[in-house]
Structures are given as structure tokens and as C-alpha cells.
Amino acid sequence: MQIADKVAAAKFGTTQPIDDPVREQQILNDVAAKAAGLGLDPATTVRFFRDQIEANKVVQRGLYARWTAHPEEQPTVRPDLATEVRPIIDRLNAGLLDQFAATVAVRASHTCDLRLVITTRVVDLRRHLDRLHQRALVEAVQSVCG
Numbered sequence: 265m266q267i268a269d270k271v272a273a274a275k276f277g278t279t280q281p282i283d284d285p286v287r288e289q290q291i292l293n294d295v296a297a298k299a300a301g302l303g304l305d306p307a308t309t310v311r312f313f314r315d316q317i318e319a320n321k322v323v324q325r326g327l328y329a330r331w332t333a334h335p336e337e338q339p340t341v342r343p344d345l346a347t348e349v350r351p352i353i354d355r356l357n358a359g360l361l362d363q364f365a366a367t368v369a370v371r372a373s374h375t376c377d378l379r380l381v382i383t384t385r386v387v388d389l390r391r392h393l394d395r396l397h398q399r400a401l402v403e404a405v406q407s408v409c410g
């Protein structure tokens with residue numbers, strides 16, 4: 265969700281669209297293939313990653329609107345999407361997948377919803393999220409609990 269700031273900075277003012285269905289499908293195919301090997305349900309895992317992608321685009325669209333309305337807030341450097349940003353996303357996705365596998369039991373627990381609300385709030389406070397990122401975080405975690 266937070267890497268979306270770098271994605272938006274890489275794309276803003278270029279012809280690279282916010283929505284890249286080919287890249288999304290590659291990620292989802294890759295995740296589905298790896299899920300099975302980790303003993304995870306591919307459909308559940310794909311749903312979680314679909315939420316990450318949608319949350320990422322919520323942030324990208326929100327930042328585009330902000331930067332268009334307030335040009336003085338536009339980023340001054342443009343990271344390269346392919347060589348700088350997507351390798352970070354690939355690493356983050358590997359970590360997310362590991363954690364998705366490591367949390368099967370707690371995600372199935374009846375305490376999951378409560379833990380998720382508390383954890384989301386703690387992350388929000390620690391990271392000083394603005395309303396755009398708060399909204400994206402809620403979307404990103406919506407299907408974490410089983």
C-alpha cells in the first residue's frame with residue numbers, strides 16, 4: 265500500500281497507465297502457482313493479492329488527484345518503474361506471501377477480526393497515515409481473516 269507512492273511518482277506525467285492488467289495478471293498467476301506449493305488455497309491467496317493491487321491503485325489515483333490540484337506537491341524525482349519500483353514490489357510480494365502462509369491459523373481464528381482492527385489501528389498510528397492511505401489499508405486487509 266505504501267509503495268504505491270513510489271509507483272505514482274514513477275507514472276505521474278508519463279504515458280504509463282495506473283492500471284496495468286498484464287502486470288496484475290502476471291502477479292496473480294505467480295502467486296496462485298506459489299500458493300499451492302505453500303499449502304495455501306490459491307483462490308484465497310489470489311483474493312488477498314487482488315486487494316493489495318486495488319489498494320495500490322486507490323493510492324495512485326488519490327495522489328494523482330492531489331498532485332493535479334496542488335502542483336507544488338508533485339514529486340521532484342521520477343523513479344524508474346521497471347528497474348527501481350517493481351523489484352521492490354516483487355520483494356514485498358514474496359514477504360506478503362510468506363506471511364500469508366505463516367498466519368493461516370491466526371487468520372482462521374475467531375479472534376482474527378478483532379486482532380485485525382487493532383493491528384490496522386496500530387499501523388495507522390505508527391506510520392502517521394493520511395486519510396487516503398487509511399482508506400487503502402482498510403481495503404488491503406479486507407479479506408485477511410478466513
Ligand SMILES: C=C(O[C@@H]1C=C(C(=O)O)C=C[C@H]1O)C(=O)O
Nearest residue numbers: 271282283284287288316317320
Ligand atoms: C503497482 C503498479 O500499478 C498497478 C498495481 C499493481 C500492483 O499493485 O502490483 C500492478 C499493476 C498496476 O495495475 C504497477 O504498475 O507496477
